[in-house]
Amino acid sequence: MDPAAIGIFDSGLGGLSVLRAVQRAAPGAELLYVADHAHAPYGEQSPQAIKARALALARWLVTQRVQALVVACNTATALAVQALRQELALPVVGIEPAVKPAAERTRSGVIGVLATSAMVASERMARLCDDHARPRGVRVLLQSGTGLVERIEAGDLDGPLTRALVERHVAPLRAAGIDVLVLGCTHYPLIAPTLQEALGAGVQLLDPAEAVARELLRRLGPAGESVIATPAQPAPIRLLTTGDPPAVQQVVNRLWTAEPEVQALKGV
Amino acid sequence: MDPAAIGIFDSGLGGLSVLRAVQRAAPGAELLYVADHAHAPYGEQSPQAIKARALALARWLVTQRVQALVVACNTATALAVQALRQELALPVVGIEPAVKPAAERTRSGVIGVLATSAMVASERMARLCDDHARPRGVRVLLQSGTGLVERIEAGDLDGPLTRALVERHVAPLRAAGIDVLVLGCTHYPLIAPTLQEALGAGVQLLDPAEAVARELLRRLGPAGESVIATPAQPAPIRLLTTGDPPAVQQVVNRLWTAEPEVQALKGV
Numbered sequence: 403m404d405p406a407a408i409g410i411f412d413s414g415l416g417g418l419s420v421l422r423a424v425q426r427a428a429p430g431a432e433l434l435y436v437a438d439h440a441h442a443p444y445g446e447q448s449p450q451a452i453k454a455r456a457l458a459l460a461r462w463l464v465t466q467r468v469q470a471l472v473v474a475c476n477t478a479t480a481l482a483v484q485a486l487r488q489e490l491a492l493p494v495v496g497i498e499p500a501v502k503p504a505a506e507r508t509r510s511g512v513i514g515v516l517a518t519s520a521m522v523a524s525e526r527m528a529r530l531c532d533d534h535a536r537p538r539g540v541r542v543l544l545q546s547g548t549g550l551v552e553r554i555e556a557g558d559l560d561g562p563l564t565r566a567l568v569e570r571h572v573a574p575l576r577a578a579g580i581d582v583l584v585l586g587c588t589h590y591p592l593i594a595p596t597l598q599e600a601l602g603a604g605v606q607l608l609d610p611a612e613a614v615a616r617e618l619l620r621r622l623g624p625a626g627e628s629v630i631a632t633p634a635q636p637a638p639i640r641l642l643t644t645g646d647p648p649a650v651q652q653v654v655n656r657l658w659t660a661e662p663e664v665q666a667l668k669g670v
Numbered sequence: 671m672d673p674a675a676i677g678i679f680d681s682g683l684g685g686l687s688v689l690r691a692v693q694r695a696a697p698g699a700e701l702l703y704v705a706d707h708a709h710a711p712y713g714e715q716s717p718q719a720i721k722a723r724a725l726a727l728a729r730w731l732v733t734q735r736v737q738a739l740v741v742a743c744n745t746a747t748a749l750a751v752q753a754l755r756q757e758l759a760l761p762v763v764g765i766e767p768a769v770k771p772a773a774e775r776t777r778s779g780v781i782g783v784l785a786t787s788a789m790v791a792s793e794r795m796a797r798l799c800d801d802h803a804r805p806r807g808v809r810v811l812l813q814s815g816t817g818l819v820e821r822i823e824a825g826d827l828d829g830p831l832t833r834a835l836v837e838r839h840v841a842p843l844r845a846a847g848i849d850v851l852v853l854g855c856t857h858y859p860l861i862a863p864t865l866q867e868a869l870g871a872g873v874q875l876l877d878p879a880e881a882v883a884r885e886l887l888r889r890l891g892p893a894g895e896s897v898i899a900t901p902a903q904p905a906p907i908r909l910l911t912t913g914d915p916p917a918v919q920q921v922v923n924r925l926w927t928a929e930p931e932v933q934a935l936k937g938v
Contacts (some may be wrong), residue, residue, distance in 0.1 A: 641933035664919040667910035
């Protein structure tokens with residue numbers, strides 16, 4: 403029997419941070435991941451263009467007999483998740499910035515959200531702040547992470563260019579006294595150590611990937627049982643890109659958790 | 671803050687099948703894995719020798735400030751887990767053959783247990799059969815997997831020599847009409863596809879690794895909360911061997927889940 407399959411898509415490789423969490427929650431599921439490199443990055447495009455891409459990718463994934471769909475991109479979720487749910491007869495789980503948990507956790511009363519320009523400008527973003535931060539008297543600083551997705555897609559997680567960009571984006575957040583930073587783009591968890599270093603240890607980073615994985619299991623219901631069991635061998639992962647596979651492979655190899663280095667234990 | 675650390679040990683690399691399950695259940699925990707290659711395999715040694723090695727490795731892991739210990743070896747669990755619990759003031763979780771679930775699931779009334787010679791001959795094994803199979807009228811065939819651990823440690827998961835050994839060990843089980851095979855050594859899940867092929871699709875393989883991971887979380891109690899959270903970056907894994915690191919590294923690289931191959935998606 404083939405394992406249950408779950409479809410995941412993103413503009414690029416940022417959704418691998420979500421794939422990791424899904425893989426942990428559903429180790430028995432085959433994961434089918436599509437990176438839309440031919441049309442990336444999404445964050446600076448028109449809402450109509452992003453919605454069209456999300457629908458095209460989702461329709462293709464449905465032809466691959468996936469049992470559920472994870473939109474592993476905050477921007478695509480904000481702009482297309484409703485359309486996807488209307489059109490598709492399977493569970494569709496999106497990801498959105500963890501503004502609510504951040505507003506509940508902050509002690510300084512000031513939180514930051516780092517997201518793409520399209521996400522920062524979206525109605526969904528405004529609604530999240532209105533619903534969860536304003537009623538608590540929490541101030542939200544919305545910061546566009548312009549350029550970061552491109553650095554991460556180039557496999558540069560902590561080089562000088564990435565560090566300079568991070569510093570430019572977080573300086574105003576740090577100055578405003580945020581104590582929680584919401585990672586509002588699935589690419590950003592991949593540079594969490596660089597962000598943490600720039601912000602200092604006192605600022606907590608929030609990544610909703612794990613909540614997405616839990617929500618996926620809830621939506622699957624009883625049909626999800628087979629995916630929760632740990633298989634003797636890891637279930638397969640298929641990675642597809644609409645872009646250039648060899649170039650993408652190089653970055654995947656850098657982002658993937660490499661096998662640990664074996665060290666010697668002597669005298670025991 | 672350093673992540674919580676969990677110590678795991680085995681005679682060799684078989685415990686990596688347990689490490690996988692622990693990593694999924696506790697993605698926030700640093701995992702410290704010791705493979706006792708200098709004294710492997712355990713399965714053909716005296717109970718006293720195996721117990722002495724388990725105590726030596728556990729004592730060393732305690733010096734590394736682990737919060738809990740997982741004995742990722744059925745043989746060492748059967749012979750040393752009580753001594754470890756008496757001596758050490760931290761949670762100690764062992765692994766043992768899933769005879770009870772097997773006896774509950776079988777429809778043919780005949781189950782197989784594939785384990786090391788020491789495990790097959792252990793009092794613990796006799797007690798598991800007396801407690802869980804005999805009262806249900808379930809017949810248990812105990813089969814020593816002599817030679818399999820060595821093949822797996824050589825990185826040979828499905829070559830001709832491994833297949834020939836598997837065929838020799840499973841032939842009597844198949845002939846007796848088992849419908850469940852208990853994997854009684856943590857090395858065997860690594861060759862699950864080879865075993866499954868030799869036994870046929872009608873025989874279910876039982877690996878208790880996931881149950882071990884759940885038991886670990888229960889024993890950690892509230893202290894385990896930090897290990898359950900998915901970190902933005904994977905928590906580190908340290909692999910140590912009392913044997914020859916370069917040789918072990920080669921096998922680890924073969925056993926480790928490699929990064930998936932990126933494929934092209936066209937026309938979407």
